[in-house]
Amino acid sequence: MSAPKSDHISPFAPQQFLGLHLPRAQLAFRIALALLVLTYAYFVPAPLTLTPYVVFLIGVIVYIGIQSLLGLTTIFNKTSSIILNAITMVDIIGALAVVLNDPNTFPPTQVLVFIALILAAAQHRQQAFMTVLASSVAASIIVISIRQPLIDQPYNATFFGMIVLLAAVSLALFIVASHLEHLRNRASRVTETDPLTGLGNRWTFYEAAKYLLPYHQRNLTPMVVMYADIEVTQYKGKKPAKTVNQYLLKQFASIVDQRVRASDIAVHYGGNEFAFLLVDTTTKDAETLAFDLQQNFNNWARQKELAAYAHIGMAVIPPRPIAMDQVLISINAALHRARQYKKGVSGAVFADPEHGR
Structure with a gap:
């Protein structure tokens, strides 16, 4: 049979996932991080920007419940691309929600987005991870833009300049990763195809x-x-x-x-x-x-x-x-x-x- 002519593989196709490494440790880490966020929100001097603490508490409990359900599914060897996608999406959405509620001008909770990206890198291949990275940076810019008026502080040009620069770098990395993935797929097809006959080897x-x-x-x-x-x-x-x-x-x-x-x-x-x-x-x-x-x-x-x-x-x-x-x-x-x-x-x-x- 001739080799397939298309190089395109969806970044969220099953073959784009590496699987979940140390699922028990990852689940424990996520729960500990959520409890740490609750502690930070309770002791932060200013009130939360968007929701009362009780609503924030309920949101964190919901996050822990969803990630526990997904984490237990992976622990019992039922990992699938849908489960891994869901884990990453809940991480990113949860991190952005925390940043949106952080009353500080320069929110230290922004580090949660990077932690979510690091966890995503452990289970996604190159192109899929770069898709998550580019999407997360774009979502972060939107969240920062929304929260700035809520904290009653003027827009900081330097801070936003750094965010835009990060977005540009992410876009460039995404393009490079897509190209490398394309070359990897072609190289993989070459190793499976006999160059003389076009059949398999x-x-x-x-x-x-x-x-x-x-x-x-x-x-x-x-x-x-x-x-x-x-x-x-x-x-x-x-x-x-x-x-x-x-x-x-x-x-x-x-x-x-x-x-x-x-x-x-x-x-x-x-x-x-x-x-x-x-x-x-x-x-x-x-x-x-x-x-x-x-x-x-x-x-x-x-x-x-x-x-x-x-x-x-x-x-x-x-x-x-x-x-x-x-x-x-x-x-x-x-x-x-x-x-x-x-x-x-x-x-x-x-x-x-x-x-x-």
Whole structure:
């Protein structure tokens, strides 16, 4: 299968999360911080700017309740992107609400926003964290602008200048992080894609097998492993043999890409070899596909006056646990035996990995 062309991954997609580190410690830290905020609000000399202390107390209790519920969910191994998003959002909203109520001209509670960002950095990947950072800075500017008239103090140009500078730096970091994430996604796709054929590579095959084999064993869905070897018997021409060989591999990959389903795994295994994981496929369907690939490639090579053939072997994955290498070795041995008897050029060669044949 050709690699996907899109590099875009939502910053809040599940793969953008690292998971919650030390969930018990984080929950205890959040509760302790909330109690510290309550103590600060009680002893601060001036009254709170927006709400009475009782309302503020209720807000802090609600914060502790929500974070306790979310924290216990993560502790019991039920972490999801929605839970991690919710934890970060509650942290940011809670910190900004405290800053909005702080009566000091230069609110020391602004540090809560940075603590929330540090906690977010522990569970978000780069681009998602930069999104949180940029959003938090923008929200902080809005909150500071709202609270300034409430504390009956003139606007401080220096303070607001620093906030604007921080916003500009955050925006620049967000742009850089987005670009780096884009490059990381491209690099990841390159490592999963064979540059010559555009199919997956050997690493892709084994990664897919790591998940598909247990799925097959649990659900007993039919699964077939297919292995193709492109043989060049002789070549007489002006072009270097390596160039012609690459030409043959590209053509076979093109035929594969047109005929294999999106749900199947097709990779350039290495050298002149290709490997396939055919999910929910019967032996008859796999044999039809193998014959189709062989005939199309062999006919094309004949038209180009190239003495090249596709030899294809296959094996049905047994219901019991089995190593993928054992399956491939069995197919390779069956192909080798078939070549000795001049078979395997028309139709697939079957192997029995369960019994070592």
